[in-house]
Amino acid sequence: MRNNILILIVSIGFILFTDTLLFLLLKKYLYKKIRFLIYGLHSLLFLGGVLAYHFFIPTVNGPDFYYWIGLGIGIFFLFYIPKLIFIVLDLFSILLGLIHKKIRLAGQSIAAIIAVSCFILILYSITWGRYNYKTELVSICFPQLPPAFQNFRIVQLSDLHLGSSSTHYKGIPQLVEKVNALRPDVILFTGDMVNNFASEITPWIGILNKMNARYGKFAVTGNHDYGNYTHWESPADKARNYTDFLQHMKAAGFHLLNNAHYPLITGKDTIYIAGVENWGNPPFPRYGKLQKALEGVRDHFTVLMSHDPSHWRAQILDYNIPLTLSGHTHAMQLGIEIGNIKWSPSQYIYPEYDGLYEDNHRYLHVSRGQGYLGFPGRIGLRPAISVIILTNNCNER
Known part of the structure; x- marks a missing residue:
């Protein structure tokens, strides 16, 4: 008060x-x-x-x-x-x-x-700028990528924050249309579908269900998906909200990988999509269990989803994970991008805040997201749909 x-x-x-x-x-x-x-x-x-x-x-x-x-x-x-x-x-x-x-x-x-x-x-x-999506093409070479997954197309989405917009918002139908036109092999959503409430998804379940990929849609939870930023009458109400959230995500066609993994198989070749629950620096929660998510994966090529990019340097680099996908930062919904010049105040909080980063041949891609929180728009840095193409023809680069 x-x-x-x-x-x-x-x-x-x-x-x-x-x-x-x-x-x-x-x-x-x-x-x-x-x-x-x-x-x-x-x-x-x-x-x-x-x-x-x-x-x-x-x-x-x-x-x-x-x-x-x-x-x-x-x-x-x-x-x-x-x-x-x-x-x-x-x-x-x-x-x-x-x-x-x-x-x-x-x-x-x-x-x-x-x-x-x-x-x-x-x-x-x-007005228009908040859903003037930019399609961002990122090609990454991994010599260890199985041959059957050459030119494998990942569309990464993140941070829709559905409760920030009205149910008449044009951005979500346009997003689904643009993603389907990209013909992805897999769609990976790296957290924060909602702000707090499972019911934020309800008006959009039918539209999100129309978004398709050859191997399906996978997701992890972000810090906002647990309902931590509102008052609940009881712990049971909060738990019920989270259960509803998981059910709504499933109804929208997403396979949640919370501290889990899933194999993608083509012929004799296999890669794994793994995901952890939110893991961030305080005050953000640390529910992610990386070791549990990777149990049984062994030396297979793995793409990991972890909502908060802070997790990459804190823990993930200690594991043999070629590619990690994160979101969370929104690039602070503010910045400048002119050619190769890019600046955002987000970089003073998160060293890896937007785009592709590399450390000893292991990569992190941070999505600036497609939604917004607080200020209902994006200034300077357009919301981006990331198309990540995996290749093993490193000599062509």
Whole structure:
């Protein structure tokens, strides 16, 4: 309760401070009616919205919780991030304007252009951008790959967070259509199908069932799939939610590999798909049992699913696992990607946060995912569908 009140006070203070400062910077350029719209009506609407959220959100304890939180965050960011950027840049131009008046005028124009551009970018990211999927092709050579699995196509998906979107969300049907068009040999989902509640899957079971691969669909659980981030009336309710989650995943066509493995056989050749439950650094849970997942696999070529990429350096590299697939990071839903240049604040938390990594001929591929949590969009780094092609023709590389 104290945290909610603190968030309310900080939010109201931020709105009043930002809008007052913006008003003072722009008042001489605006007519009185426009001033009223910017400072009066606009600010009152957001203050009313913050108050409404403060009293409404605690009443939502179910799959809709993250949708409403995300909607509020998206609208707030859409208007107040550009405002904040303009204020900072305009104040900087005022300081430079002490040197020459023309610098002040040019600086204010640049600040306005950047702020408007930021508004357009955020608007794009929370509308079309959140499901403007990028197909990412990754080819990895393993000399030990059995011949029958040459050019084996894995489609990796991760972090759908189904409860973050409404049941009318266009992104999931489009995702299924794009994945099927890729004709994968196997689909591997590396965790966080939901935010907390098994019922988040229910509206999408039929659509997810239409997603097909030659050898099937396999999945592991991520930290959000256990229902750890909400209040339950009893441990039995939480356990029932998890049981329902497992059943819904099965109904959607996924074979869950929680500390288990499964053989894929073609002719005389076999590879294994293995998976562990979530294993992460605190505060994230460590339910994964890697040794159990690999029992009986011996020296067969193995692809391992582990939701959190931290697991790779902490434990997985001690085992003979050629390829590990992870998700979890979302690449923080924010970054820059221009050619070979890529940056995201996620890299300061996770050394392996997005894409392919190698250590002594063992590989980790981290998916930035297709869903979102909190902020309902992706800025700079598009959601990605990863197509991983396994080959043993290393001389061709």
